[in-house]
Amino acid sequence: MSTTAATEFAGAWTAGRSVRRTMLLMIFGLLAVALNTGIGYATAGTRAIPIVTGVLLCLAFATGVHLLHRATWLALLSLLPALFVLVGSVQLAPDLALEQRGLRQQVTIVDAEANGKRHTFTLHGTTGPLDEPLVYQGSSPGYRVGDTLTVLTDPDGRIALQDADRVDSAGKVTSLALGVVGWTVIALLAGWRGHVRRRTGRYAVAAF
Incomplete structure (x- = not known):
């Protein structure tokens, strides 16, 4: 099959469009990390809220990977760095608060x-x-x-008492960094493989 014929499959994207969609997914991942970390700071002492929002944002990123890649396995793989994102964004604020004023x-x-x-x-x-x-x-x-x-x-009574040996804000920052790196690699892989799959007409779906 010629290259010209391959690009005629329904849902095929140009290289530029694939790059733009990949960049949008990467930017969403960064914004999701920043947003949930901010929510963790705003609601320090109430971990239920950033846990719920973090899970929703992680699932949204996995959905974006699935749409970009046109397959499921990379979306499932994105849940591994999502755990680092969730742990880091939820626990960074209380750990940092205890280190600073505890x-x-x-x-x-x-x-x-x-x-x-x-x-x-x-x-x-x-x-x-x-x-x-x-x-x-x-x-x-x-x-x-x-x-x-x-x-x-916590003298302010907002953060629950913690074992000092288990309070580690630097470790939570590392967790966030690992999550961001993992999501970035997965987004790039999803964009590249999704572009190839569209050009070869594999699992054609509506473009988003």
Whole structure:
């Protein structure tokens, strides 16, 4: 089949149009990261909101990859860097706030309760019991009664108490960077393969 005939398939794009659509997807990915990180800052202390918006934005990016690529596997692959984007954008704000204004103190775990995967640890500091417990969501918290650790508490009361060793804003920035790099590579690959698939008439779909 000649090149001229191949470009006559329904939905075929010119090279310029494919480049523009690829750039739009890359820009959307960057805006999604920036937007959800901003939402995380605006709602610091309420992680449910940036989690919901982050999931929606990650799914929107995956949908864009699917439309650009005209296949499913790259869209599914984009969910891997989406996890880095989600973790970084949701947790960066509270970690940074605790590092900047958090009060550091050494405490001892004096009691523990478990409700499913939610583990609640009662803490006792140098001046007496703490009003706020340490809460861990997961199957293996790694804490036991009698353990001594350093925690960070928010004097404004907006951010939940955290184990100081697990507060790492630099790590969250790295997570965001990895997510952005991953999305960028996937967008470029989707744009290139999608252009080829359209020119060869594979899985013709309506252009967006």
